[in-house]
Amino acid sequence: MTVRTTCPYCGVGCGVLATPDGQGGLTVQGDPDHPANRGRLCVKGAALGETVATQGRLLTPRVAGAQATWDSALDLVADRFTDAVAQHGPDSVAMYVSGQLLTEDYYVANKLMKGFLGSANIDTNSRLCMASSVAGHRRAFGSDTVPGLYEDLELADLVVLTGSNLAWCHPVLHQRLMAARAARPQMRIVVIDPRRTATCEGADLHLAIAPGADAHLFNLLLCHLFDTGRISADFLPHVAGLDAALTAARRADPTATGLDPRDVAAFLDLWALTDRVVTVYSQGINQSDTGTDKVNAILNCHLATGRIGRPGMGPFSVTGQPNAMGGREVGGMANMLACHLTLEDATHRDAVAGFWNAPRMADRPGLKAVDMFRAVEEGRIKALWIIHTNPAVTMPEADGVARAIAACDFTVVSEAWPDTDTARLADVLLPATAWGEKDGTVTNSERLISRQRAALPAPGQARPDWWAVAQVARRMGFRGFGWTEPAQIFAEHAALSRVAGALGSDFDISDLAGADYEAMQPVHWPQGPAQRGGRFFGTGRFHTPDGRARMVPVVAQVPDHPVGRMLLNTGRTRDQWHTMTRTGLSPRLARHLAEPYLQLHPGDAARLGLAAADLAQVDSPQGRAILRVMISDGCAPATPLPRSIGAGRPHPPGASTRWWRGRSIPSLASRPASRQR
Numbered sequence: 207m208t209v210r211t212t213c214p215y216c217g218v219g220c221g222v223l224a225t226p227d228g229q230g231g232l233t234v235q236g237d238p239d240h241p242a243n244r245g246r247l248c249v250k251g252a253a254l255g256e257t258v259a260t261q262g263r264l265l266t267p268r269v270a271g272a273q274a275t276w277d278s279a280l281d282l283v284a285d286r287f288t289d290a291v292a293q294h295g296p297d298s299v300a301m302y303v304s305g306q307l308l309t310e311d312y313y314v315a316n317k318l319m320k321g322f323l324g325s326a327n328i329d330t331n332s333r334l335c336m337a338s339s340v341a342g343h344r345r346a347f348g349s350d351t352v353p354g355l356y357e358d359l360e361l362a363d364l365v366v367l368t369g370s371n372l373a374w375c376h377p378v379l380h381q382r383l384m385a386a387r388a389a390r391p392q393m394r395i396v397v398i399d400p401r402r403t404a405t406c407e408g409a410d411l412h413l414a415i416a417p418g419a420d421a422h423l424f425n426l427l428l429c430h431l432f433d434t435g436r437i438s439a440d441f442l443p444h445v446a447g448l449d450a451a452l453t454a455a456r457r458a459d460p461t462a463t464g465l466d467p468r469d470v471a472a473f474l475d476l477w478a479l480t481d482r483v484v485t486v487y488s489q490g491i492n493q494s495d496t497g498t499d500k501v502n503a504i505l506n507c508h509l510a511t512g513r514i515g516r517p518g519m520g521p522f523s524v525t526g527q528p529n530a531m532g533g534r535e536v537g538g539m540a541n542m543l544a545c546h547l548t549l550e551d552a553t554h555r556d557a558v559a560g561f562w563n564a565p566r567m568a569d570r571p572g573l574k575a576v577d578m579f580r581a582v583e584e585g586r587i588k589a590l591w592i593i594h595t596n597p598a599v600t601m602p603e604a605d606g607v608a609r610a611i612a613a614c615d616f617t618v619v620s621e622a623w624p625d626t627d628t629a630r631l632a633d634v635l636l637p638a639t640a641w642g643e644k645d646g647t648v649t650n651s652e653r654l655i656s657r658q659r660a661a662l663p664a665p666g667q668a669r670p671d672w673w674a675v676a677q678v679a680r681r682m683g684f685r686g687f688g689w690t691e692p693a694q695i696f697a698e699h700a701a702l703s704r705v706a707g708a709l710g711s712d713f714d715i716s717d718l719a720g721a722d723y724e725a726m727q728p729v730h731w732p733q734g735p736a737q738r739g740g741r742f743f744g745t746g747r748f749h750t751p752d753g754r755a756r757m758v759p760v761v762a763q764v765p766d767h768p769v770g771r772m773l774l775n776t777g778r779t780r781d782q783w784h785t786m787t788r789t790g791l792s793p794r795l796a797r798h799l800a801e802p803y804l805q806l807h808p809g810d811a812a813r814l815g816l817a818a819a820d821l822a823q824v825d826s827p828q829g830r831a832i833l834r835v836m837i838s839d840g841c842a843p844a845t846p847l848p849r850s851i852g853a854g855r856p857h858p859p860g861a862s863t864r865w866w867r868g869r870s871i872p873s874l875a876s877r878p879a880s881r882q883r
C-alpha cells in the first residue's frame with residue numbers, strides 16, 4: 207500500500223509517496239498533492255528507496271558494546287541520569303538532539319529536560335544551521351516567526367539569494383523559482399555569493415561578494431533606501447529603531463564587499479525600486495560568528511520598506527533540516543521554551559509548568575551546542591544523551607568533541623546505525639527507527655506541518671526516539687510520559703499551544719489537537735484570516751511589548767584571519783546529506799561527487815603546485831583535512847592576501863561578477879516611486 211509521507215532531508219519538506227516493494231524496499235515518487243513540491247523530488251528524495259536497506263542497522267540495544275535488552279539499557283540510562291542530577295545538580299545532564307527528529311520526539315525530550323530534570327541543557331544540531339535566524343527574528347519581531355511562504359518566491363518581482371546555494375541545498379524550491387521565472391520572465395534573480403555556484407546559472411546577476419561582507423552590502427542598501435526616499439511612511443509607525451540602525455549602517459564600507467561599485471549601485475537600485483522583493487538567506491548568512499547581525503541587516507531593509515508579510519515580499523530564512531522548524535516550535539533549543547514562549551519569562555514558565563504538571567522547571571537558558579560540548583570536555587556534564595546526530599563529525603573542532611564524548615562519564619546515543627563516529631563512543635547505544643519506519647509530524651521552512659508516516663516495519667528491536675525518552679522518564683518516576691502513540695503527543699503539543707496562544711504566542715495550533723492524526727493533511731500555521739493567508743506581520747503587528755518591530759543597529763564586520771593565510775569557505779554537495787550515513791548507501795548519489803573536495807582558483811592551484819584531482823592537506827587553527835583538489839574559476843583567488851581583509855582594504859578581485867543571460871536591469875530603474883507604499 208502506498209503511504210503519504212515526507213522527505214527526511216532538507217527544509218523544503220517535500221511530500222513523498224512511498225510504496226513497499228514487498229522485499230523490504232520502497233519505491234518513491236513525489237506526492238502531486240503536497241503543497242511544498244506538487245509531485246517534484248530532487249535526486250536525493252528520488253533515491254530514498256535506495257537508502258532503506260536494514261543491512262548493517264543497529265538492531266538491539268548495546269551496553270558497553272555488548273548486546274543488551276531494552277529493559278536493562280533503559281534502567282541503566284534512568285539510573286545514571288538520576289544519579290547525576292542527585293549528586294551534581296540538574297545542569298550536570300544534557301541532551302544533544304537533531305533537526306532529524308520528528309516534532310513528537312522533540313516534544314518529549316524537551317519536556318523531560320526542561321520540566322522534569324530542571325535543566326535547559328537541551329540543544330540541537332539545528333543550532334549550527336539556523337540559530338542566527340532564530341536570534342535575528344526574536345530581536346526584530348519579538349518572536350521566532352518566519353513571515354512568508356514559498357509562494358512568495360514565485361510572486362516576487364525580485365528574488366535575492368544571499369548565502370544560499372538554493373539549487374543544491376533546497377533543490378525543489380529552486381525548481382519552483384525557476385518555473386515561476388519561466389512563466390514571468392520579467393522576474394529578476396540576484397545571487398550574492400563569493401562562489402559562482404549552480405544557483406548563479408539561473409540568476410540575472412551574480413555578486414561575488416567578499417566572504418562574510420553581507421552586512422556591509424545590506425547596510426549600504428539601508429542607507430540607499432533612506433537617501434532615495436524609499437522608507438515606507440505607512441509602515442514606519444510599526445517599526446522602532448530606524449535612526450540607530452541608520453547611524454550604524456552609515457559605517458558600511460563599499461570596498462569591503464570586494465564588488466565593482468557599478469554592480470553595487472545596480473543592486474541597490476534594483477532592490478529599492480522593486481516593491482515585491484523576497485530576500486532568501488540560509489547557511490551562508492547563518493553560519494558565521496556575526497550571523498545574527500547579518501540576519502538583522504537583511505530584516506532592517508524589509509522592515510524599513512514594509513516589505514514583509516505580504517504576497518511576494520519579505521525576508522525568508524530557509525532551514526537546512528527537515529524539522530528544524532518543528533524543533534523551534536516545541537522549544538527544542540537551550541534558550542527556548544515550548545510554543546514560542548520565553549524561558550526567561552516567569553509567567554510563561556509557570557504556564558508551561560502548570561500544563562505539564564512539572565515538578566522542576568528550568569528557569570534559565572541552558573548550554574548551547576558549542577558550550578555544551580565544552581562543558582562535556584571540562585567534566586561538568588556527567589550524563590549526555592545524543593539523539594540522531596553525529597557531533598563527533600559535524601561539530602566545530604570535531605576531534606575535540608569526539609575526545610570529550612569519549613571521556614564523558616556516561617553517554618547514551620540513539621542511532622539507527624552502530625558504526626557512526628559518535629555511536630562508537632557510546633556507553634549505551636539505543637536502536638532507533640529510521641526514515642521509512644517513523645511516524646509523526648515535521649514542519650518545513652514555510653511553517654507547513656506534514657505527517658511523516660511509516661511505510662516499513664521497524665527492524666529488529668528498533669524503537670522511536672519519543673518512546674525511548676518517555677520510557678526513561680517513567681523509570682525516573684515522572685508522570686506525564688504515558689503516551690502509547692505519537693498522535694497523543696501531538697495532541698498534547700497542540701493543546702499546550704492553546705495555553706501559549708492565550709499568552710500572546712503566535713504559535714497556536716490548538717485547532718489541530720482533535721484532528722484525525724492518521725488522515726491529517728499538510729497544514730500551515732496560522733490558519734486565521736488575520737494573518738493574511740498564512741503570512742505574518744503584514745498588518746504591522748509584532749510580538750514585542752509595544753507591538754512594534756525593532757530595527758537593530760548592525761556594525762558590519764568581515765572575518766579576520768592571519769596574514770598570508772587563505773580564507774576558506776564551506777558549502778554543501780548536492781546529492782549527499784550530512785555525514786552520509788544514509789545517502790552514502792546509494793551508489794546513484796555518489797555519481798555526482800564521490801567525495802568531499804577543495805575548490806581552488808586556477809591561480810592558487812598553480813602557485814601551490816596542485817593539479818586537478820591531487821590530494822591536498824588543509825590546516826587551520828580548528829583542524830586538518832585531506833581533500834581532493836578541484837580547480838575552478840568559480841571561486842575567487844585566495845591569494846595574494848597581503849593582510850587581513852578589513853574596512854578600507856579591498857578584497858582581491860573575485861570570481862567574475864556578471865550579468866547573466868544578457869538581460870539588463872535599467873528598465874526597472876524607470877519604475878515610478880508611486881509603486882512604493
Ligand code: SF4
Nearest residue numbers: 213215216220248251
Ligand atoms: S528538495 Fe529537499 S525535501 Fe525535497 S526531495 Fe529534495 S532533499 Fe527532499
